[in-house]
Amino acid sequence: MSHILGARLVPNEQVRIAPTKIGGIGPKEATQVRYRLGISENIKVNESTKYQIDQIERIIGQDHVVHWELKRGKRADIERLIAISCYRGIRHQDGLPLRGQRTHTNARTCRKFGIVPIGAKRQNDGDPSHANKYEGYKYIYIPTSYTNRFIYLCIYWDKWNG
Structure with missing residues (x-):
């Protein structure tokens, strides 16, 4: 082989x-x-x-240029945009869409539940004294039948291994 x-x-x-x-x-x-x-x-x-x-x-x-060089170059480009604080860099840092897409109804879940895209940083990355904001919490999506919307429930466990 x-x-x-x-x-x-x-x-x-x-x-x-x-x-x-x-x-x-x-x-x-x-x-x-x-x-x-x-x-x-x-x-x-x-x-x-x-x-x-x-x-x-x-x-x-x-x-x-092979795949790991492509990924490295893409990552470097995003870090450069964040370093110069241009509009696209700020949007990358905040985890929001870059190219004019709407955020009122879409692109909410990545902002809400801690999914971090390339270039975005979590608030407590370098500070171990603060606990993770969502530690012990689990979000459950329940579709309702009469409004066709989702209800977000926040349930707390003392120790969640999920």
């Missing part, structure tokens, strides 16, 4: 399809890599040599 940059290659797949399992590599990039190495498009991964797979990994590592 072969691996390229942490992605497992299926042995019965063709070499032109197998690299698309790596995040950031699409069909076009996989075809370009295959052409650069002069590999036939019908050859399968289990028929290719170790040298060919090493060459594929080398070319992808040199020329293409």
